Amino acid sequence: MERALELAALGIEADPNPRVGCVLLDPDGLLVAEGWHQGAGTPHAEAMALAIAGERARGCTAVVTLEPCNHTGRTGPCAKALVDAGVARVVFAQSDPNPMAAGGAATLRAAGIQTEPGLMADRVEALNATWNHVLRTGRPWVTWKFAGTLDGRSAAADGSSQWITGAAMRRVMNERRARCGAVVVGTGTVKADDPRLTVRDEQDEPVQRQPLRVVVGDSPVPAAARVRGRDGLYRQLPGGDATAALEALACEGIHHVWLEGGPTLAAAWWRAGVIDEVIACLAPALLGAGTAAVADLGITTIADISRLQLIDVERHGDDVALILNRPTPNCKEK
Amino acid sequence: MERALELAALGIEADPNPRVGCVLLDPDGLLVAEGWHQGAGTPHAEAMALAIAGERARGCTAVVTLEPCNHTGRTGPCAKALVDAGVARVVFAQSDPNPMAAGGAATLRAAGIQTEPGLMADRVEALNATWNHVLRTGRPWVTWKFAGTLDGRSAAADGSSQWITGAAMRRVMNERRARCGAVVVGTGTVKADDPRLTVRDEQDEPVQRQPLRVVVGDSPVPAAARVRGRDGLYRQLPGGDATAALEALACEGIHHVWLEGGPTLAAAWWRAGVIDEVIACLAPALLGAGTAAVADLGITTIADISRLQLIDVERHGDDVALILNRPTPNCKEK
Structure with missing residues (x-):
């Protein structure tokens, strides 16, 4: 998650979207692919990492800073993409506070994927403090x-x-x-x-x-x-x-x-x-x-x-x- | 001189007189006596150290933060007291900027005492910065x-x-x-x-x-x-x-x-x-x-x-x- 947070920080702070990082690890814990969100209209962090991993994503653990999204915006829902790629487990920090995009974890669990929320959630929330603020207020x-x-x-x-x-x-x-x-x-x-x-x-x-x-x-x-x-x-x-x-x-x-x-x-x-x-x-x-x-x-x-x-x-x-x-x-x- | 400066700092900052410390060392460099000035009307640092040392002052090196004074104010001139005590050498930091009290080093030299001015003068001047300021301005x-x-x-x-x-x-x-x-x-x-x-x-x-x-x-x-x-x-x-x-x-x-x-x-x-x-x-x-x-x-x-x-x-x-x-x-x- 440390690495996912580093990747997230590569994103654009002023962008309407939150900054998100994603790391794909194989069952032995070895790095398969990394991704981060580079701004509205570009692929989400998970999509970038899955595209790099290709077939190697099957059976991997995805470590993501934010709960994978569940909605189709300018890009497709990440939760579905992770299911389709055959990822075995998803560890994420912050649950998605955006009501339009939330529900990704439920989609993953419904597909039989193990989900683990909350790891380093405070630090991830701090990274997107202003984005979280607008959703709250x-x-x-x-x-x-x-x-x-x-x-x-x-x-x-x-x-x-x-x-x-x-x-x-x-x-x-x-x-x-x-x-x-x-x-x-x-x-x-x-x-x-x-x-x-x-x-x-x-x-x-x-x-x-x-x-x-x-x-x-x-x-x-x-x-x-x-x-x-x-x-x-x-x-x-x-x-x-x-x-x-x-x-x-x-x-x-x-x-x-x-x-x-x-x-x-x-x-x-x-x-x-x-x-x-x-x-x-x-x-x-x-x-x-x-x-x-x-x-x-x-x-x-x-x-x-x-x-x-x-x-x-x-x-x-x-x-x-x-x-x-x-x-x-x-x-x-x- | 480090120790003399520590002693000087024991003095009273608001006092009209500068804060001064004095250490007497025997020819082997061993400590004989220490003194510091405790405010106008009390003995100067040198006088305090000499009083403690008594006869043991003879042949000593006096390490003083300020050039020993040469004038009789509320107490007698320290330069003369050092001569009378038989001190062999005087190391001091700052030359006395007070025209009324200066000339101590010359008195010491005239009596055959070796004098070494200037050691750590900057730090000693900083200790009495406001006292120096009033003498300058x-x-x-x-x-x-x-x-x-x-x-x-x-x-x-x-x-x-x-x-x-x-x-x-x-x-x-x-x-x-x-x-x-x-x-x-x-x-x-x-x-x-x-x-x-x-x-x-x-x-x-x-x-x-x-x-x-x-x-x-x-x-x-x-x-x-x-x-x-x-x-x-x-x-x-x-x-x-x-x-x-x-x-x-x-x-x-x-x-x-x-x-x-x-x-x-x-x-x-x-x-x-x-x-x-x-x-x-x-x-x-x-x-x-x-x-x-x-x-x-x-x-x-x-x-x-x-x-x-x-x-x-x-x-x-x-x-x-x-x-x-x-x-x-x-x-x-x-």
Whole structure:
């Protein structure tokens, strides 16, 4: 299962599908074939491993990170494929939480195949944490990233703000953004900064796989705004109802949203309780005045302070990133 | 010298005098006596070691962290005491930067004693960093500590602020404050919070050795203000001239000042360039509105941002402390 998990991690984090790995072992425990899922529309991990194994799959044990699927989507059901290939035993970690695809283990057992669920389930679930989150809550996992000084300023008094954090921090955050399904900003940020929101490589060229670029708000986005692009990956969603916007993104297969600003949209989503994770990128610098990195959250007294759970502290170049979760996971609110 | 440095560290950090350790070794390198300085008015490290050694000091090597002093203060000159005791050789780390006390090595050499300066000088200087700082600059080393949320707020909109950081952070900061010679606040903080500014133990009892309690500003401090106390350790200094206030504290033997607020005084001292170190105590929390932890620093555009050098990141309980220095040490400004 360690190896299956390694294989799963080769998959694409931002993909609508979960990352899955599969190892086929013969009755002596020797490796016959490996497979992993390379993204929606490509063969599932089990299908890849079975294709490599061919006739040698007969009598094998399949070790899979996720319960083999039972439904026909863009590819056929894996449970049936394992039965047809004559696999003798299936060990899997996580049971499929997707009601549309679940039932694979029952199909396998009905065909006389021994199934063993639960091995290393926690680690496998962690690998697909945001995908699991959307199945539990109906909403993507939302990471809100903001950058500021030690005194909570995101721009100087005259509005200038480039750059507060350094190149190393921006590079790391660019990489994390690339692993999300959608990047979200408000209409105010589009007006103020005209961002492209594309993920770019070291040569400043856009990378091949881009997240959705989502503008949330009711103000019109100019026809010439760079965020629109020409690749069909631009969306505008109405403001006002954070949950509706996030459910719409979930319907597009997005399980991880990267909320980048501005402060007004972030504050609205914070108040709506839909932000799961905060990444505070702090520069070792002071401004003393200027735009507040975080806008009014409706908190008037210290007893109502919004406390978060500190998960990690990272140093990137001269800057510090604090990784925080909401103390109560959103899934418990439902 | 390792041992001498260990002995020196037994001294009192907040004391006006530097921390010094001394080891006497016989010609075979065997330990004869040890000493360390226990604070102004008590014997110097060399005197303590010589008193223990008595006649056995004759022919010994003295290993001292600081060049033996050459002047008569509250105690007699150590250089002369070493000569009188018949010590054969003196190895010391740091040359005495205090012009009033320097010249000990020359006195020793004139008496035919072999002297070897410079061994582990960097580590010894680091031990007395703030004492060295005041000799170089004429001003105490100033540590400005502030506490706030991730978004730079030190109080909620209604003014309530207890507590933003947790008990573990407050305990650690209380311990650091105790190692300083003076705690400084502005008159605004006295009016708003009526702080005692005493260092207290786990039972909330004041500890025996207290830093000076200094209020800076021109507004009158109420006769009933708790900061005044009854132990003669209260001072009020005029506002407006940070350098003059710090020079006055240096004259009282203070080499490390703990500036605790409020934001107005801290901003004034920051603008005056007299703050050497910043400790930002950040709670993993958001307020979105309320009092800014850092007041106007006179910065209007991003090019003028005050950048600091990140020295360390510490976690205390749920909170994070960032330890930062001014990138250009104040001593270079002179």
